[in-house]
Amino acid sequence: MSEPVTPFQAPVGTHDVLGPESAKWEGLIATFADFAYRYGFSLVLTPLFEEVGVFNRGIGEDSDVAKKEMYIFEDRGQRRFALRPEGTASLVRAFVQHQPKTPWKAWYITPAFRYERPQAGRYRQHHQLGVEVLGTDDPAVDVEVIALAWRFYAALGLTRVRLLINSMGHEECRADYVALLREHLASQAVWLCDEHQKSWWENPLRVLDCKKDACINVTIEGPMLPDHLCDDCRDHFQRVVAGLSSLGIASTLDPRLVRGFDYYTRTTFEFVAEALEGAQKSIGGGGRYDRLSEQLGGKPTSGIGFGSGVERLLLALEAEGVADRDLLNRTLDLFVVDTSGEDAATALVDRLRSAGFATDRAYDRRSMKAQMKVADKSGARYAILVGPQEYAAGEVTIRDLRSENFGQAQQTVAQKDIVATISDLLTK
RNA sequence: GUGGGCGUAGCUCAGUUGGUUAGAGCGCCAGGUUGUGGUCCUGGAGGCCGCGGGUUCGACCCCCGUCGCUCACCCCA
Incomplete structure (x- = not known):
C-alpha cells in the first residue's frame, strides 16, 4: 500500500488550457x-x-x-x-x-x-x-x-479598441526634455504622490506614468514631450501619425x-x-x-x-461577446461507429483520414447507442456506421448527424465508393 | 508585498441554533424487449465536506493555523 498523495497542482499564477x-x-x-x-x-x-x-x-x-x-x-x-x-x-x-x-x-x-x-x-x-x-x-x-x-x-x-500614441524623442531631445521636466518637478515636488516624492529626481518620466491624482495635477501643468522634440523626431512622429490616418486608423x-x-x-x-x-x-x-x-x-x-x-x-x-467565433472553423467531418465486432474501424478510420477527412471514432467496443451518442457530441457532420451487415457486405452506412428527420438521413454505399460519396456530400 | 471573499461529488452549488446513513442540477455509466444520436423515463457509479490542530458527549457547520483559488491595490500583457 502506497501513501495517499495529494494531487499536484499547476503553480500559482499559471493555468492549464484544455478544450474547448x-x-x-x-x-x-x-x-x-x-x-x-x-x-x-x-x-x-x-x-x-x-x-x-x-x-x-x-x-x-x-x-x-x-x-x-x-x-x-x-x-x-x-x-x-x-x-x-x-x-x-x-x-x-x-x-x-x-x-x-x-x-x-x-x-x-x-x-x-x-x-x-x-x-x-x-x-x-x-x-x-x-x-x-x-x-x-x-x-x-x-x-x-x-x-x-x-x-x-x-x-x-474586436471593435472597441483605442490606440494611444506618443513620441519619446531620441536620446538627446529626450534628455533636454527630462531636464525641463525635472526643473518643473523640482518646484512642485511636495505635491507629488508619496512614492514619486522620493523617486522623481532619478526617474522623472515615471512620474508621467503615475495614475495618482497628485502626480497628474503636477505634470499636467508641466512640459509635455511632444512639444519638445527635435526637428527630426517631430518630423518622424508627424509622418507616423499621418501614415496611420491615411490608412483610416485613428490614434489618440x-x-x-x-x-x-x-x-x-x-x-x-x-x-x-x-x-x-x-x-x-x-x-x-x-x-x-x-x-x-x-x-x-x-x-x-x-x-x-x-x-x-x-x-x-x-x-x-x-x-465584446465575440469569443465564441470559430476562427479556424474546425469541426469533425466524420465519426466512425463500429459494431462489427471485428475492429473494422481501425482500417476504415485510417483510410478516411488519409483521404483528408477529419475523422474520429469510439473505442472499447461500446454499444451502438453509446457510440452514436459520442458521435453526436463530437460535432461530426456524418456518422459512418459499420455493423455486422455492412461488414459482411463490404459496405458502410453514411448517416447525416445534422438532419432533423432521423428516418431518411442515411445511405449505404460500397467500400470502394466511400471516399467519393463523402467528398460529394461534404462539398454540397 | 498589502487587503477582501471563497474552498462540500467531474462541473455549478444547497446544507436548517453544531446531532447520528451529506443533498440537488448538469455531466458520466447502464437500461427502456438485441443494429441508430438531439427530448423523455428508470436505475447506477462517484465525496478523508482543501489540509492540520483545538473546543465539544458529538464538527461540513465554532476557534486557530496552513495551503490553494479568486478579486482588488501596486505595476503591467
Whole structure:
C-alpha cells in the first residue's frame, strides 16, 4: 500500500488550457500567424530564458519588472538566468548575435513570466505574441507595425479598441526634455504622490506614468514631450501619425504615455480595450527602440515592435461577446461507429483520414447507442456506421448527424465508393 | 508585498441554533424487449465536506493555523 498523495497542482499564477477553451487559443494564434505571414514576417524562436543582463540592460535596471518581477534562477554552473518577462529583449539579442540581413522582420508567440500576485488578466505565466522589425527607422515601418496590430484585433472581432500614441524623442531631445521636466518637478515636488516624492529626481518620466491624482495635477501643468522634440523626431512622429490616418486608423495622442520599459525611443503606443474594466485594459503595446541593439552589445540598429497579451485579448473578446467565433472553423467531418465486432474501424478510420477527412471514432467496443451518442457530441457532420451487415457486405452506412428527420438521413454505399460519396456530400 | 471573499461529488452549488446513513442540477455509466444520436423515463457509479490542530458527549457547520483559488491595490500583457 502506497501513501495517499495529494494531487499536484499547476503553480500559482499559471493555468492549464484544455478544450474547448484551447480552440480559442488555436484560432487566435493561427490568425496572428497568418497576419504575420501576409505582412512579410517570419517566425523566430528564441530560448525561454536568457542571462539576466539581456533583460536588465534593455528594460531598465530600476523598472518594476527588473527589480521585483523577474523569475531569476541559477543553474548548476552558477550562471544567473531569468525567464523572459517579455519578448523584445530576447529577439534583439538574437538579432545582435546572428546579424541577419535587414530589415529583419520577426514574429513570435511565447510564454512570459513575471513574479507577481495573480489577478484577473494578470498571471505569473502569461503569453505574448508580437512582431519586431530591426534595421530601419523609416516611419513607414512604425505605421506598418501598428497597422498589423490594429487589423489583427479587428480580424479577431474586436471593435472597441483605442490606440494611444506618443513620441519619446531620441536620446538627446529626450534628455533636454527630462531636464525641463525635472526643473518643473523640482518646484512642485511636495505635491507629488508619496512614492514619486522620493523617486522623481532619478526617474522623472515615471512620474508621467503615475495614475495618482497628485502626480497628474503636477505634470499636467508641466512640459509635455511632444512639444519638445527635435526637428527630426517631430518630423518622424508627424509622418507616423499621418501614415496611420491615411490608412483610416485613428490614434489618440497621449503625451503621458511612457510605458514600462526604458528602451523605448521615439514612437510609443498602446492599445486599450474599452470593453475591459480597470487596470487590465491594456491589451498590447510597443514602440521604437533605437538604442537597444547597442545596449545589448550590437551595432547601432533601429528597431520597433509590438507585443500583445493573449490572455488579455481573450478577455477582451469575451467582454465584446465575440469569443465564441470559430476562427479556424474546425469541426469533425466524420465519426466512425463500429459494431462489427471485428475492429473494422481501425482500417476504415485510417483510410478516411488519409483521404483528408477529419475523422474520429469510439473505442472499447461500446454499444451502438453509446457510440452514436459520442458521435453526436463530437460535432461530426456524418456518422459512418459499420455493423455486422455492412461488414459482411463490404459496405458502410453514411448517416447525416445534422438532419432533423432521423428516418431518411442515411445511405449505404460500397467500400470502394466511400471516399467519393463523402467528398460529394461534404462539398454540397 | 498589502487587503477582501471563497474552498462540500467531474462541473455549478444547497446544507436548517453544531446531532447520528451529506443533498440537488448538469455531466458520466447502464437500461427502456438485441443494429441508430438531439427530448423523455428508470436505475447506477462517484465525496478523508482543501489540509492540520483545538473546543465539544458529538464538527461540513465554532476557534486557530496552513495551503490553494479568486478579486482588488501596486505595476503591467
